[in-house]
Amino acid sequence: MSPGEFRRCGHAVVDWIADYWQDLPSRPVTPPVTPGQVADRLPAQAPETGEDFGTLLQDLDTLILPGMAHWQHPGFLGFFPMTTSGPAVLAQMLTAGLNAQGMAWATNPAATELEQRVMDWLADLMALPDRFTRGGVIQDTASSAMLVALTAALWRRAGEQWRNHGSGPGYTVYTSTEANCSVHKAVRLSGLGDLQLRRIPVESHTQALRPDLLRQAVEADLSAGLTPVAAIATIGTTSTTAIDPLPAVADICRSHDVWLHVDGAYAGVAAICPELRWINDGLEHADSYSVNTHKWLLTGFECSPMWFADPAAVTQAMTVTQSYLREVTGDPRQAPDYRDWQIPLGRPFRALKLWFTLRWYGADGLRAHLRRGVELARIFADLVRGDDRFEVVAPSPFGLVCFRLRADCSVNAQLLKRLNAGGDILLSSTDVNGRFTLRMAAGGTATTADHIAHAWSRIRAEADRLTGTGHR
Numbered sequence: 179m180s181p182g183e184f185r186r187c188g189h190a191v192v193d194w195i196a197d198y199w200q201d202l203p204s205r206p207v208t209p210p211v212t213p214g215q216v217a218d219r220l221p222a223q224a225p226e227t228g229e230d231f232g233t234l235l236q237d238l239d240t241l242i243l244p245g246m247a248h249w250q251h252p253g254f255l256g257f258f259p260m261t262t263s264g265p266a267v268l269a270q271m272l273t274a275g276l277n278a279q280g281m282a283w284a285t286n287p288a289a290t291e292l293e294q295r296v297m298d299w300l301a302d303l304m305a306l307p308d309r310f311t312r313g314g315v316i317q318d319t320a321s322s323a324m325l326v327a328l329t330a331a332l333w334r335r336a337g338e339q340w341r342n343h344g345s346g347p348g349y350t351v352y353t354s355t356e357a358n359c360s361v362h363k364a365v366r367l368s369g370l371g372d373l374q375l376r377r378i379p380v381e382s383h384t385q386a387l388r389p390d391l392l393r394q395a396v397e398a399d400l401s402a403g404l405t406p407v408a409a410i411a412t413i414g415t416t417s418t419t420a421i422d423p424l425p426a427v428a429d430i431c432r433s434h435d436v437w438l439h440v441d442g443a444y445a446g447v448a449a450i451c452p453e454l455r456w457i458n459d460g461l462e463h464a465d466s467y468s469v470n471t472h473k474w475l476l477t478g479f480e481c482s483p484m485w486f487a488d489p490a491a492v493t494q495a496m497t498v499t500q501s502y503l504r505e506v507t508g509d510p511r512q513a514p515d516y517r518d519w520q521i522p523l524g525r526p527f528r529a530l531k532l533w534f535t536l537r538w539y540g541a542d543g544l545r546a547h548l549r550r551g552v553e554l555a556r557i558f559a560d561l562v563r564g565d566d567r568f569e570v571v572a573p574s575p576f577g578l579v580c581f582r583l584r585a586d587c588s589v590n591a592q593l594l595k596r597l598n599a600g601g602d603i604l605l606s607s608t609d610v611n612g613r614f615t616l617r618m619a620a621g622g623t624a625t626t627a628d629h630i631a632h633a634w635s636r637i638r639a640e641a642d643r644l645t646g647t648g649h650r
């Protein structure tokens with residue numbers, strides 16, 4: 179593709195994306211397709227000769243789009259939003275054009291230094307504790323952040339023993355029963371077994387980890403001669419956006435030299451709003467903290483900022499020297515070689531889209547966006563509370579509302595199925611205290627109060643049909 183052709187096709191692509199965003203409301207939020215239907219329409223082999231770019235875009239429209247779930251759709255209320263924005267998409271396009279790889283400072287000095295600077299900016303915007311200054315790195319996902327944190331924790335606790343002999347059966351890790359599945363995965367991937375992960379029960383109303391039970395578990399393990407390595411607390415659990423009591427958890431961790439990783443994947447960025455900054459309480463004792471700006475902060479997938487109080491713990495755990503990296507290995511006191519802060523060797527220039535997004539919106543614009551999500555959830559929760567056939571089953575401080583019909587789980591499951599079959603909205607479900615519960619997640623950029631009102635009218639109408647009652 180010549181530069182001239184690229185220019186022409188590139189303009190067509192930008193037009194395509196703008197049209198797509200505009201036309202989204204007219205599409206079904208999830209596709210009415212069955213497994214294999216998309217693949218069956220695709221040729222079995224790659225073409226022998228090159229094809230025209232116009233044909234590619236046409237096939238995107240006719241073969242691919244009908245099989246897409248539209249995460250940017252205003253009725254996409256099922257999972258935590260995965261927000262993107264014009265500046266983020268354009269920055270991603272620039273990143274793709276530059277296509278420079280920043281595994282070391284020397285392989286991309288500007289990307290490394292921009293990453294350091296924007297991570298400090300974000301820490302400042304979120305009013306994070308000073309201990310995280312200069313300790314930031316952008317991971318691909320919160321799951322990677324979890325595994326990296328656990329690796330650093332194992333290194334800090336067991337040092338050479340761990341590095342030479344790996345994870346033994348004596349190490350234990352703690353988290354709540356409500357923690358994201360990525361904790362479980364990270365435990366397995368770090369060489370620990372399922373039985374070495376202690377799932378601490380939560381308080382039934384708040385769904386937050388019970389620190390009294392955490393303390394008991396840690397002390398029991400110590401008495402049994404085991405070695406508690408790490409605890410993972412969550413600000414905004416996936417199921418209900420519960421917030422674990424960080425100060426109490428941190429207190430236990432400090433008493434026993436247990437690494438505290440805090441997972442704020444979805445909700446952590448809410449601290450950009452001063453009125454939600456209370457969620458940071460206790461973070462001043464965390465060893466590592468991660469959030470996803472690709473969820474609620476408009477940067478598009480994937481972008482997972484993570485901070486370490488002591489980056490040396492992670493670099494010492496992860497550094498592997500190789501002769502072929504000799505020329506690109508620097509002095510970590512001068513500049514980071516980010517390959518030692520993450521799992522892959524290579525890394526894209528993710529800082530660019532964070533930089534563009536923070537600058538385009540400014541702190542004010544970001545706050546307005548976050549507040550819109552919180553406000554839509556409040557409107558929705560009020561509507562639910564106003565109908566006594568329904569209940570809101572967990573606190574909803576952010577953009578998620580967990581609710582259910584006061585009826586059997588099977589009726590709630592049927593309600594969800596009927597709602598999602600309509601194609602205009604998508605909700606999801608979880609279990610709260612063992613009961614089937616629906617989740618409504620606001621915060622997508624296209625969702626307005628009208629869409630929330632529409633979702634609620636659909637929910638009420640389906641409830642009428644299912645229960646044979648009207649709104650009382």
Ligand code: PLP
Pocket residue numbers: 258318319320321322358360412414415416441442443444470482
């Ligand atoms: N932690 C929490 C609280 C989440 O809600 C999620 C995803 O929804 C994750 C971790 C995993 O995020 P990722 O897909 O970035 O690995």
